[in-house]
Amino acid sequence: MAEVADKQATANPEAADVDGRPIIELVDVYKRFGDLHVLRGINVRLNKGETTVIIGESGAGKSVVLKHIVGLLDPEKGEVRYRGQVIGGMKRRALTELRTHFGYLFQMSALFDSLTVEENLAFPLVEHRKLAEARIKEIVAQKLSMVGLDGIQSKKPADLSGGQRKRVALARAIALDPEVILYDEPTTGLDPPRADVINELIIKLKQETGATSIVVTHDMASANKVADRILMLLEGRFIFDGTPAELTGTDDERVRDFVQGRASREDMMSLQRKG
Amino acid sequence: MSFLATVGYKSIHATESFGRFWTFAWTTLRFLGPGLFRYKTWRLVMPNFYEVGNRTLPVVLITGMFVGLVLAIQSYDQLAAAGFEQRMGILVNMTLVQELGPVLAGVMLAGRVGGALTAELGTMNVTEQLDALRAMGSDPIRHLVVPRFLACLLLTPLLTVFADLAGCLSGFFVAVELKNVPSEPYWYFTKDALERWDLMVGFIKSVAFGGAIGMIACYKGFHCRHGASGVGRACTESFVASFIAILAIDFFLATFLQGVYKALYGFKSLVM
Ligand SMILES: Nc1ncnc2c1ncn2[C@@H]1O[C@H](COP(=O)(O)OP(=O)(O)OP(=O)(O)O)[C@@H](O)[C@H]1O
Ligand SMILES: [Mg+2]
Numbered sequence: 001m002a003e004v005a006d007k008q009a010t011a012n013p014e015a016a017d018v019d020g021r022p023i024i025e026l027v028d029v030y031k032r033f034g035d036l037h038v039l040r041g042i043n044v045r046l047n048k049g050e051t052t053v054i055i056g057e058s059g060a061g062k063s064v065v066l067k068h069i070v071g072l073l074d075p076e077k078g079e080v081r082y083r084g085q086v087i088g089g090m091k092r093r094a095l096t097e098l099r100t101h102f103g104y105l106f107q108m109s110a111l112f113d114s115l116t117v118e119e120n121l122a123f124p125l126v127e128h129r130k131l132a133e134a135r136i137k138e139i140v141a142q143k144l145s146m147v148g149l150d151g152i153q154s155k156k157p158a159d160l161s162g163g164q165r166k167r168v169a170l171a172r173a174i175a176l177d178p179e180v181i182l183y184d185e186p187t188t189g190l191d192p193p194r195a196d197v198i199n200e201l202i203i204k205l206k207q208e209t210g211a212t213s214i215v216v217t218h219d220m221a222s223a224n225k226v227a228d229r230i231l232m233l234l235e236g237r238f239i240f241d242g243t244p245a246e247l248t249g250t251d252d253e254r255v256r257d258f259v260q261g262r263a264s265r266e267d268m269m270s271l272q273r274k275g
Numbered sequence: 276m277s278f279l280a281t282v283g284y285k286s287i288h289a290t291e292s293f294g295r296f297w298t299f300a301w302t303t304l305r306f307l308g309p310g311l312f313r314y315k316t317w318r319l320v321m322p323n324f325y326e327v328g329n330r331t332l333p334v335v336l337i338t339g340m341f342v343g344l345v346l347a348i349q350s351y352d353q354l355a356a357a358g359f360e361q362r363m364g365i366l367v368n369m370t371l372v373q374e375l376g377p378v379l380a381g382v383m384l385a386g387r388v389g390g391a392l393t394a395e396l397g398t399m400n401v402t403e404q405l406d407a408l409r410a411m412g413s414d415p416i417r418h419l420v421v422p423r424f425l426a427c428l429l430l431t432p433l434l435t436v437f438a439d440l441a442g443c444l445s446g447f448f449v450a451v452e453l454k455n456v457p458s459e460p461y462w463y464f465t466k467d468a469l470e471r472w473d474l475m476v477g478f479i480k481s482v483a484f485g486g487a488i489g490m491i492a493c494y495k496g497f498h499c500r501h502g503a504s505g506v507g508r509a510c511t512e513s514f515v516a517s518f519i520a521i522l523a524i525d526f527f528l529a530t531f532l533q534g535v536y537k538a539l540y541g542f543k544s545l546v547m
Contacts, residue, residue, distance in 0.1 A: 072409055092414075104411075106406065107403065111404075113399075
């Protein structure tokens with residue numbers, strides 16, 4: 001049965017969302033590292049063209065969720081599906097093909113230190129597209145100007161500021177015009193105006209390319225600005241799922257504390273006990 | 276009970292690492308075959324050749340030189356007492372070519388190149404560059420490990436030749452210039468005793484050492500713990516593991532190759 005679905009999905013990629021099926025689906029995903037249970041039953045279906053923001057405290061497992069979506073980590077239990085195809089246990093070649101549909105902006109940018117900015121951006125193009133060198137240069141220049149960094153092709157990542165590195169990494173993530181873009185803390189470590197440039201970029205990419213985006217962030221201003229939908233991860237599960245407006249109006253105290261940046265009652269109590 | 280639990284836990288952990296290492300090695304070797312015929316691989320190998328060769332040639336030459344000096348100084352008195360000093364070239368050069376040249380060049384490479392490789396790949400690991408490669412649909416083993424492994428595999432024998440050469444010359448210098456052994460018999464006896472087989476033994480050993488160093492260094496880089504301290508620890512572990520691997524491989528190859536020699540040519544005495 002699953003095999004039939006797979007074949008259909010490959011034969012006609014658009015078929016997946018005709019009947020409103022989700023583009024990405026996580027079904028009861030569990031993950032632990034040693035004794036650390038990070039994910040304890042994640043269930044979510046993401047629709048094409050939507051921007052979903054995942055919030056949650058540091059160490060909650062937000063990056064782990066993203067890594068499951070592109071198959072960098074395999075779930076202990078449960079399934080991750082892209083257009084109906086199960087990602088875990090895929091053949092290497094199928095996984096490679098699948099990953100060209102994704103753009104991933106890593107939390108630490110993850111630019112290749114030994115390569116120049118241009119070579120970094122050209123990397124996915126050289127790897128997956130048979131293009132003339134001139135055409136590659138052209139695409140690289142175009143993507144760089146999209147993130148507002150013209151003319152830095154020959155610099156090394158080490159010569160860039162943290163914010164510039166993030167934007168170059170974003171340019172690299174969209175080099176293959178992916179259908180799904182994963183942003184891991186795109187605005188962390190940037191000054192507010194620069195952070196807002198990134199927010200605008202996320203919105204612009206969505207409008208221009210119709211890309212599905214998943215944004216992991218702590219930055220509530222950014223979350224409210226870009227999100228169609230917000231999920232909050234706590235103790236290995238999504239404890240909130242709704243629109244930004246619903247998030248503001250929620251009466252779940254754990255969610256409110258996080259959104260308003262307040263120490264929770266337990267944290268305050270343990271502080272007082274120690275003091 | 277807790278002792279038993281510790282032993283159990285440790286052995287499970289060790290078995291796991293062992294399995295992971297061989298899976299890693301197997302994947303590398305599988306990419307190696309097809310990789311040899313790809314232009315891209317060689318383009319990636321070249322900078323590594325330069326790194327490995329350039330970094331280690333001076334230290335390897337110095338190591339070889341001192342080994343030759345010490346061997347000659349130490350063997351002279353003993354051999355001279357028995358009246359065999361004209362044959363000291365046999366001992367010095369045989370030891371160098373078969374044993375100390377490959378082993379010490381290997382150890383130098385493990386420290387100099389192995390450490391640097393582990394640090395480089397470890398840093399790429401903790402800064403998510405390996406994940407980024409994977410996420411872009413490229414295999415980090417094919418892309419990063421294969422060229423580095425090839426560079427170690429091919430350059431170790433070459434560097435060993437330099438170590439041997441430096442050792443031979445410095446041994447000769449001690450014997451002839453300092454100890455007044457006549458130079459003609461020194462070389463004559465050496466040539467007589469040292470066969471192509473002995474060079475072969477040194478060569479096989481150095482290839483094996485180079486492979487072990489490259490594989491261990493890359494593995495340790497790929498599997499280091501996160502954080503800067505993880506990279507530092509991986510470098511130390513990489514050197515220690517390579518060092519032990521070199522000694523162990525040396526022992527097994529020496530035993531094995533001696534057996535092969537005996538089977539092919541019978542026993543050979545160096546003294547008579
Ligand atoms: N490969 C791994 N091996 C072992 N533990 C891991 C691994 N990846 C993540 N973890 C652990 O899983 C937990 C969740 O990590 P994750 O990086 O997803 O957090 P996060 O929500 O992204 O936090 P942050 O906001 O700080 O980035 C952490 O405790 C981390 O130490
Ligand atoms: Mg994270």
